[in-house]
Amino acid sequence: MKYTREVKTGILAIIAIAILIFGYSFLKGKNLLDSSRNFHAIYADVEGLSPSSAVTINGLKVGQITSIDFLDKTGLLLVTFTVDSDFQFSKNSLAQIYGGGLIGGKSLAIVPDYENKLMAKSGDTLPSDIEEGIMELVNERLTPLQVKVERVIVSADSLLTSFNQVLNPETRNNLQSTFNDLAETVRSFKGTANSLNNIVEGNSAKLDRTFTNLDEMSGNFNKFSDTLAQVDLSGMSRDLEKIIADFEQVSNNLSSGKGTAGKLLTDDKVYDNLDRATKQMEQLLQDIKLNPKRYVHFSVFGKSPGSYQPPKDSLK
Incomplete structure (x- = not known):
């Protein structure tokens, strides 16, 4: 069966229109099939x-x-x-x-x-x-940060302005002088440190001996502490307690009038007798000094002793 040219042209036109409609729909996101x-x-x-x-x-x-x-x-x-x-x-x-x-x-x-x-x-x-997409999230997070950054920039600008006002020529000169003085001080410290190093180097032998002596002293202290550790402190404590108890007993005896010393402290008669005996002894010694010939007499020619002189009662 043969088709005429007009039929073929019509079929091709229909196919072309269908393809055009399908393609247009597909480009618009529609699939007709x-x-x-x-x-x-x-x-x-x-x-x-x-x-x-x-x-x-x-x-x-x-x-x-x-x-x-x-x-x-x-x-x-x-x-x-x-x-x-x-x-x-x-x-x-x-x-x-x-x-x-x-x-x-x-x-x-x-x-x-x-x-x-x-x-x-x-x-x-x-x-x-x-x-919310990533851009919205970024904007949401960056907006507060932007406000803070702007505040920081304004504060920094105010700080720099104040700093410039403070650092006038006179202040800068003072700062320069301060730094110069500080540098001079550092140089002085450096010279002092060098002097100390020289002193240490010149006396290193003495320092070694000093540390050796300190080491020996430490050893002696250790020995002394060992000796103290061996001392019977408990026995010494018991002896000391015993001595204190004896002193306490003697004190009690004296307070209660026991013994001669206790009676002397508590009995007035003993004190008076002792006082009279002392006075009589003093008078006897004075009489011996004034009239020694009455007690000791040596005479080769038979000379009689001198007149008697009574002792003076100086204790009245």
Whole structure:
């Protein structure tokens, strides 16, 4: 069977038109041969979401955005997207815009919800949400930091201004003089340190002997401590307690009038007798001094002793 040229031309034209329609629909994100389910979501701002953007469920691509149009005169946007997977989710599942990195664009994720048993059907409108992207997070974190940096810059500028006002020519000269004096002091300390080093080097032998003597003294102290450790301190303590007890007994005897010393301290008669005996002894010694010939007489020619002189009672 032969086709005429007109028939062939018509068939080619029909095929070309079909390809054109199919290609145009494909470029717009529609697949005419696909039986995917269509869903809708309403947003106040799609934040860079565009047709042909991916639609994912748990990170797996299950469809794409087919169109984004104004819903009404209020500026709300109607986003239409397809889901080519048989994965079932409820009508309360969330259509969430996410992504928006430095390179990649926005995408739409379906967050399944299973509390509602009523499954979503093609043509349903799902609840919408927008997840903060990396740029929004960066702006959110950088805004407080920017405020703090601005405050620091203002404080630093005020500090530098005050510093410049303080560091007038006179103050700088004073600081220069201070640093010069400090350098001179450091040089003096350095000279003193050198002198001390020379003294130490010149007397190193004496220092060695001194440390040797200190070492020997330490050894002697150790020996002395060992000797003290061997002393019977407990016995000495017992002897000392015994001596103290004896002294205490003697003191008690004296206080109670026992013995001659006790009677002397407590009995007035003993004291008076002793006082009289002392007076008489003194008178006797005075009489011996005044009249020695009465007690000792040596005479070769028989001369009689002189006249008697009574002793003076000086103790009255």
